[in-house]
Amino acid sequence: MCGRYAASRRPEDLAGIFEIEKWEPKESLEPDYNVAPTKEVYAVLDRPLKDVEDPKPVRQLRKLKWGLVPSWSKTPEGGARMINARAETVHEKPSYRRAFSTRRCILPADGYYEWVTGKQERDLEVEGRKKRPRKQPYFVTPADGSVFAMAGLYEFWRDKTLPDDHPQAWWVTCSVITTEAETTPLAVAPAGGPHALGDIHPRMPLMLTPDRWDDWLDPAHTEPDELTSLLAPPPAGLMRAFPVSTAVSNVRNNGPELLKELEAPEEGTLF
Numbered sequence: 001m002c003g004r005y006a007a008s009r010r011p012e013d014l015a016g017i018f019e020i021e022k023w024e025p026k027e028s029l030e031p032d033y034n035v036a037p038t039k040e041v042y043a044v045l046d047r048p049l050k051d052v053e054d055p056k057p058v059r060q061l062r063k064l065k066w067g068l069v070p071s072w073s074k075t076p077e078g079g080a081r082m083i084n085a086r087a088e089t090v091h092e093k094p095s096y097r098r099a100f101s102t103r104r105c106i107l108p109a110d111g112y113y114e115w116v117t118g119k120q121e122r123d124l125e126v127e128g129r130k131k132r133p134r135k136q137p138y139f140v141t142p143a144d145g146s147v148f149a150m151a152g153l154y155e156f157w158r159d160k161t162l163p164d165d166h167p168q169a170w171w172v173t174c175s176v177i178t179t180e181a182e183t184t185p186l187a188v189a190p191a192g193g194p195h196a197l198g199d200i201h202p203r204m205p206l207m208l209t210p211d212r213w214d215d216w217l218d219p220a221h222t223e224p225d226e227l228t229s230l231l232a233p234p235p236a237g238l239m240r241a242f243p244v245s246t247a248v249s250n251v252r253n254n255g256p257e258l259l260k261e262l263e264a265p266e267e268g269t270l271f
Contacts, residue, residue, distance in 0.1 A: 005112040023061035068175035099153040111141030143187035188240035
């Protein structure tokens with residue numbers, strides 16, 4: 001799964017990386033080293049601009065709320081629980097299938113946090129059963145220092161209790177797509193630690209390599225077979241993982257020190 005990640009790149013940098021054509025400086029976000037559900041996050045998406053005659057999609061950098069609220073929801077209360085969509089079922093689940101068809105986005109990140117779990121606990125999670133408390137946090141990031149482009153979906157929700165001209169009448173929310181964690185060796189593995197992402201957790205965010213960005217973002221691509229092919233995991237051996245401070249477990253903690261690599265885990269792991 002993806003329940004916490006880091007996103008510290010400036011909008012100017014993201015604009016260059018993703019060839020952004022439109023973004024509003026007033027929507028700029030501060031670097032966030034502990035992004036949690038319901039927070040506002042950056043999303044890259046292709047969509048026509050409002051109040052212009054040209055219907056051509058424009059590459060935009062937008063500020064969305066993490067936790068998808070389907071357009072048909074009566075209230076937004078379930079958004080905090082819909083932070084992840086499984087790649088295996090995203091095309092058929094009522095909450096995600098419409099967004100998967102035409103409202104796909106990329107959520108830029110430095111990487112994501114995951115808490116190491118023992119084999120028995122991982123088996124319970126795969127079965128959908130309750131887990132025991134999490135332990136040592138690890139930060140997972142591209143080994144070459146590039147942006148972690150997480151596949152995502154976005155959706156619009158109208159708050160019918162507010163007038164049309166109210167600034168909060170429309171919510172734009174998003175979800176991260178996850179896939180099975182890699183079981184192949186990490187590009188850089190911590191000494192005495194997990195050798196593969198699957199040793200840390202059974203799920204991981206679906207990372208899109210640059211050759212898939214345009215096809216993923218293109219709203220004209222609506223055929224299920226074309227789209228599901230884009231959900232294939234990235235090539236193996238692109239990631240590294242290292243232990244970080246357990247301070248990240250508290251959402252109130254936020255700063256670059258959360259990304260500092262520890263020489264050894266703060267508390268014992270099973271590796």
